[in-house]
Amino acid sequence: MLRFLHRWPGLLAALLVLVLALSGSALSLYPALERLAVPQAESTLTVADLAARVASAHPGLEQIRRAPSGRVVAWWFEGGRPGAAVIDPATGADLGSPDPLPGSRFLTDLHRELFAGDTGRLVAAAGAALMLALAISGAWLVARRMGGWSRWFGRTRGPFAGRLHVELARFAVGGLILSSLTALWMTASMFSLLPDGAAEPAPALATATLPRLPYDQIPALANTPAAALRELSLPSPDDPTDTFKLVTEGGAALIDPGTGAMLSSATPGFFEKATEIMVMLHTGQGASALGLLLGLMSLSVPALALTGAQHWWAGLRSNRRIRRNARAQLAETVVLVASEGGTTWGFARTLHDGLTAAGQKVHTAPLASFDPARYARARRFLILAATYGEGEAPTAAKAVLDRIAALTSAPAAPLAILGFGDRTFPQFCGFAESLRAAAAAIGWESLMPMATVDRQSAQDFARWSRDLGAVLGLPLDLTHLPERPKTTALTLISRRDHGAEVQAPTSILRFEVPQATLWQRLTGQGFARFEAGDLIGILPKGSDLPRFYSLASSARDGFLEICVRRHPGGLCSGQLTDLTPGATVAGFVRRNPAFRPQKGRKPVILIGAGTGVGPLAGFLRANRRHRPMHLYFGARAPQSDLLYEAELRDWQAAGQLSRLTTAFSRHGPKTYVQDALRADAPELARLIGAGAQIMVCGGRDMAAAVRDALAEILVPIGQTPASLKAEGRYAEDVY
Numbered sequence: 001m002l003r004f005l006h007r008w009p010g011l012l013a014a015l016l017v018l019v020l021a022l023s024g025s026a027l028s029l030y031p032a033l034e035r036l037a038v039p040q041a042e043s044t045l046t047v048a049d050l051a052a053r054v055a056s057a058h059p060g061l062e063q064i065r066r067a068p069s070g071r072v073v074a075w076w077f078e079g080g081r082p083g084a085a086v087i088d089p090a091t092g093a094d095l096g097s098p099d100p101l102p103g104s105r106f107l108t109d110l111h112r113e114l115f116a117g118d119t120g121r122l123v124a125a126a127g128a129a130l131m132l133a134l135a136i137s138g139a140w141l142v143a144r145r146m147g148g149w150s151r152w153f154g155r156t157r158g159p160f161a162g163r164l165h166v167e168l169a170r171f172a173v174g175g176l177i178l179s180s181l182t183a184l185w186m187t188a189s190m191f192s193l194l195p196d197g198a199a200e201p202a203p204a205l206a207t208a209t210l211p212r213l214p215y216d217q218i219p220a221l222a223n224t225p226a227a228a229l230r231e232l233s234l235p236s237p238d239d240p241t242d243t244f245k246l247v248t249e250g251g252a253a254l255i256d257p258g259t260g261a262m263l264s265s266a267t268p269g270f271f272e273k274a275t276e277i278m279v280m281l282h283t284g285q286g287a288s289a290l291g292l293l294l295g296l297m298s299l300s301v302p303a304l305a306l307t308g309a310q311h312w313w314a315g316l317r318s319n320r321r322i323r324r325n326a327r328a329q330l331a332e333t334v335v336l337v338a339s340e341g342g343t344t345w346g347f348a349r350t351l352h353d354g355l356t357a358a359g360q361k362v363h364t365a366p367l368a369s370f371d372p373a374r375y376a377r378a379r380r381f382l383i384l385a386a387t388y389g390e391g392e393a394p395t396a397a398k399a400v401l402d403r404i405a406a407l408t409s410a411p412a413a414p415l416a417i418l419g420f421g422d423r424t425f426p427q428f429c430g431f432a433e434s435l436r437a438a439a440a441a442i443g444w445e446s447l448m449p450m451a452t453v454d455r456q457s458a459q460d461f462a463r464w465s466r467d468l469g470a471v472l473g474l475p476l477d478l479t480h481l482p483e484r485p486k487t488t489a490l491t492l493i494s495r496r497d498h499g500a501e502v503q504a505p506t507s508i509l510r511f512e513v514p515q516a517t518l519w520q521r522l523t524g525q526g527f528a529r530f531e532a533g534d535l536i537g538i539l540p541k542g543s544d545l546p547r548f549y550s551l552a553s554s555a556r557d558g559f560l561e562i563c564v565r566r567h568p569g570g571l572c573s574g575q576l577t578d579l580t581p582g583a584t585v586a587g588f589v590r591r592n593p594a595f596r597p598q599k600g601r602k603p604v605i606l607i608g609a610g611t612g613v614g615p616l617a618g619f620l621r622a623n624r625r626h627r628p629m630h631l632y633f634g635a636r637a638p639q640s641d642l643l644y645e646a647e648l649r650d651w652q653a654a655g656q657l658s659r660l661t662t663a664f665s666r667h668g669p670k671t672y673v674q675d676a677l678r679a680d681a682p683e684l685a686r687l688i689g690a691g692a693q694i695m696v697c698g699g700r701d702m703a704a705a706v707r708d709a710l711a712e713i714l715v716p717i718g719q720t721p722a723s724l725k726a727e728g729r730y731a732e733d734v735y
């Protein structure tokens with residue numbers, strides 16, 4: 001419901017809201033410009049002084065008005081003609097015509113009434129109401145995504161468009177709520193729906209026989225600071241019973257020009273004062289800094305609209321073939337999906353269609369949106385969860401474990417978990433396992449034991465579906481054939497070969513960056529944006545299952561680079577290492593935000609062996625700000641497989657690499673990277689104690705040996721690899 005409320009008004013009213021936000025944002029500049037443009041009165045100036053100064057230049061003075069910006073305008077009637085001018089309060093001199101600043105009338109008419117009178121005002125008010133609905137529902141969605149209002153300013157995760165949308169919303173939503181509420185109040189006031197008419201003093205007559213007193217002898221004028229003035233109307237020279245009318249912040253009064261006595265007065269009521277405050281908060285008149293801030297917040301509306309639409313589109317695309325998705329509140333079976341690359345969604349769709357065909361009401365949604373209160377009629381939850389990093393959640397689902405742990409009671413409907421992973425990873429289906437443990441910890445009843453699907457195995461999935469059918473009493477036997485990922489032809493530019501002498505043929509392959517479409521460039525998708533440490537999925541000929549390689553370059557380098565070791569009989573590594581310049585392979589890019597140096601200047605300890613040096617070389621190449629980076633690099637022999645040897649030397653000379661330590665297993669005294677780490681134990685403990693981050697890339701055995709060595713090294717500073725990992729200071733990319 002909340003999403004519906006947030007999305008549809010958003011799309012329908014995008015144009016109207018954009019016009020209002022942009023014109024409002026432009027108008028917010030005017031109070032500040034006006035304040036800068038007009039000379040301000042000295043603080044001791046009284047209304048009597050001001051009136052006397054203006055009247056000496058304009059004896060036919062009729063009225064003086066002062067705007068909250070300090071702008072004073074006077075009107076007079078002289079020589080049979082009316083006149084008006086902006087006045088310098090310091091001298092009483094004319095400063096020029098009181099016409100509004102150029103453009104402000106046009107913008108005001110557009111903003112208030114869309115050039116369409118009262119109808120336009122009502123449409124603009126509807127726009128303000130929509131903006132309010134969007135801002136409030138958006139604030140709820142942000143709070144829900146962040147895991148509660150108390151985490152409003154917590155770290156955001158997930159795809160770029162969604163993150164940017166949340167960041168902008170966090171900055172702007174308060175101002176947008178304020179601007180739309182005050183706009184609605186002002187419209188109600190304009191259509192006389194509020195009892196906020198100006199308080200008027202009771203009519204009174206002056207003593208007709210007395211001459212007019214000098215201004216400074218009228219106490220109400222001599223005692224009122226000019227800064228408090230709103231309006232002073234002078235008695236008409238043709239009517240001896242006419243009075244002064246003085247309007248200030250505190251109310252209005254009629255004053256006898258002959259005696260100086262206050263004849264009657266009125267103070268503003270609650271609604272009049274409230275309307276004044278609303279106008280100030282909405283227009284920034286009298287609070288130009290606030291006006292500018294609100295204007296800046298309104299300026300984020302186009303960006304919010306764009307990122308919101310993009311986020312919505314991305315959601316549509318990932319869900320696009322979930323047909324007949326039951327409403328969350330009505331569904332008996334709730335399927336929740338945690339996926340990074342999207343393949344698990346394919347399985348979810350097959351499951352959704354199979355269960356729906358068997359007569360179930362099924363709602364399928366991202367696990368990231370999990371909130372048990374949304375599923376009033378759920379009779380079972382089915383979670384399909386892929387694993388990333390080292391046994392971790394896909395990026396968008398990172399907060400879910402905490403959310404489950406925070407539940408005060410387990411959902412009433414039982415749960416079945418199906419993990420998707422790859423048995424070649426040490427933490428096979430680690431995230432699904434963490435979900436199982438988190439659910440068990442809160443006593444969430446399980447529908448059936450957790451099962452796994454290895455490398456998108458159709459057989460594993462069919463087996464689980466049969467088991468599920470047996471539990472539900474449904475004839476379920478689902479076949480899902482993994483879809484071929486969408487790929488782009490990647491053309492090899494150059495290759496450098498190493499390692500043949502030590503029976504480890506390895507190549508550094510450099511490909512052209514494929515041309516990105518305008519949409520990809522705008523949204524940062526595909527090959528438009530990638531970082532060292534991201535992955536390239538390569539689809540070898542003869543297989544639909546991609547193999548992933550860590551990127552050793554970023555988009556800024558202008559090429560795609562990977563390191564590939566040829567495995568005996570390896571389908572993909574064989575095809576890649578056979579490529580000659582000009583030849584192509586089919587590939588796609590996959591973000592891997594978990595394997596990047598953290599932001600900041602703290603040192604980074606890079607540890608890699610063999611082709612694992614690839615992404616580490618990419619980090620060094622990108623280290624143009626000369627952050628301290630130390631590389632521990634394990635190879636077999638210096639002359640054969642010390643990849644990037646020349647570049648490493650150059651980067652060291654240029655200050656991009658602070659220290660290089662090599663370990664050779666087939667040259668001189670046999671050493672491995674873990675031995676090199678142990679030899680530097682005190683220095684490493686010091687660096688890590690000072691906040692250094694560790695990044696490890698390479699084979700599984702090497703990573704395990706490195707972890708053991710570091711566990712010993714960290715003892716004196718009371719840390720462990722696990723504690724560093726929890727702080728985001730220990731990242732592994734292991735194959």
Ligand SMILES: Cc1cc2nc3c(=O)[nH]c(=O)nc-3n(C[C@H](O)[C@H](O)[C@H](O)COP(=O)(O)O)c2cc1C
Pocket residue numbers: 338339340341342343344345386387388389390391392394420421422423425426427428429430455456535548592
């Ligand atoms: C960078 C990366 C890290 C991975 N880490 C693991 C892991 O630790 N454990 C595991 O079982 N599978 C791991 N996998 C395999 C994925 O979980 C598996 O391919 C899954 O089917 C992907 O589903 P998705 O396309 O829906 O994201 C990893 C895959 C990649 C690309």
